[in-house]
Every structure is written in C-alpha cells, then in structure tokens.
Amino acid sequence: GAVVSQHPSWVICKSGTSVKIECRSLDFQATTMFWYRQFPKQSLMLMATSNEGSKATYEQGVEKDKFLINHASLTLSTLTVTSAHPEDSSFYICSASPSGGSEQYFGPGTRLTVT
Amino acid sequence: GQQLNQSPQSMFIQEGEDVSMNCTSSSIFNTWLWYKQDPGEGPVLLIALYKAGELTSNGRLTAQFGITRKDSFLNISASIPSDVGIYFCAGQLRGYNFGNEKLTFGTGTRLTIIP
Numbered sequence: 076g077a078v079v080s081q082h083p084s085w086v087i088c089k090s091g092t093s094v095k096i097e098c099r100s101l102d103f104q105a106t107t108m109f110w111y112r113q114f115p116k117q118s119l120m121l122m123a124t125s126n127e128g129s130k131a132t133y134e135q136g137v138e139k140d141k142f143l144i145n146h147a148s149l150t151l152s153t154l155t156v157t158s159a160h161p162e163d164s165s166f167y168i169c170s171a172s173p174s175g176g177s178e179q180y181f182g183p184g185t186r187l188t189v190t
Numbered sequence: 191g192q193q194l195n196q197s198p199q200s201m202f203i204q205e206g207e208d209v210s211m212n213c214t215s216s217s218i219f220n221t222w223l224w225y226k227q228d229p230g231e232g233p234v235l236l237i238a239l240y241k242a243g244e245l246t247s248n249g250r251l252t253a254q255f256g257i258t259r260k261d262s263f264l265n266i267s268a269s270i271p272s273d274v275g276i277y278f279c280a281g282q283l284r285g286y287n288f289g290n291e292k293l294t295f296g297t298g299t300r301l302t303i304i305p
Contacts (some may be wrong), residue, residue: 079232109292118295118296118297118298121292121295124292179223
C-alpha cells in the first residue's frame, strides 16, 4: 500500500516552454502533497506544500508564479514549471501523506532537462 | 532552507560489515524518519520514530530517536549489496491534530560496498 506515482518520469523541453508534472496517490487519499527539488548529489529541498482545494504554500525563495501547483482532488496534484530555463533542470519529487497520517510516501521522481 | 546535519557524508565498507550513521539538528522535532534513495528514484521510507528515546527495528535496520529530540541514528547490521544507496534522515514537527507537516531533510549519507 501507500503507492505514489509521477508522470512523466523524464521530460526534455526547450527554454521558454512550460512543463506539467503529475503526482498521484494510487491507493490512498491525500489531503496534502509536497513538491521537492533535488539537484545532483544534494538533498531534497521542499518547494511547496499542496493542499487539496486550497492554495499551495511555497517555501521561501520559490517563485509561486513560476512553479504553479494545483491540487484538484484527493489523489492528484500537478506542478507546472512555466517559462522553463536551463537552471530549472533538476529532479522533481512529490510526496503524499494519507489523510490523517503523518508518514510521507514519495513518488519515483521526474527528471526535467531544459535545453 | 534548513537542512539537518548527517554524518558521515559517505561510507565505504565491505559486505557483511555493520553501518552506523547519525543525524543532528539545532531544533527539536517530534518525529524522525529515515529514508533510502536509489539513483534516479524517490526516497523509500525505512523507519519512523515518534517518541524521544524510542528504539525501533526493521529487519537488519535499527534506529533511535534521541532523548533530546535533536538527533537520531540508524544502524544497519551485516550489510549486503542492496544496501548501497543514499540514506536520508528527516525531521518533522507534527501538530497535535497529526496534520501533514513538512519534512526537513538531512544532507544524506552515501553508502558504498567495496567488493
């Protein structure tokens, strides 16, 4: 149980375009999902907390207009990287907590490369 | 953002050896989690600790929640090749209603097994 999926697993896009990444909890409902970014050989850095039915909470230094988050249902959150630049190239990982639970389960990650 | 200090940063061991790593924080957490991440994958939850002083085992893995609530350690006994990967600790401050609070990750410990 507690499986989280992400789509796509990898994506290459041109500079200036937008990319959408989906995060789904497959066998549980999640009122809260989290989006992380991980650069090579570094730890996970939280970007934002996504709450179903309300606005996301962004960490300091993360541009909310560039990284659009939508949590439209209890099983789906999306992250859209708008006007992507090469410095946005990274490994993006989402996590989800079962409603009422405290443990976070992570998706397999999405490798974004902006050319 | 804040990161927890993990040590050692990397370990090179022989198969069958025991492993010990720890994680320290300048602030208190009421939940400690240990994750393992394989290359190109999302982190997988290994052990969750909820009480100061708690000692929990999961197979060959043992983790303890420090009595000061500012540290935790993870031990792996009789290491095997599939133990290779990056181990992250994560601290969480859960609210009294067990809301889905964000995680603060450690800097990671990279485990390599020497043939």
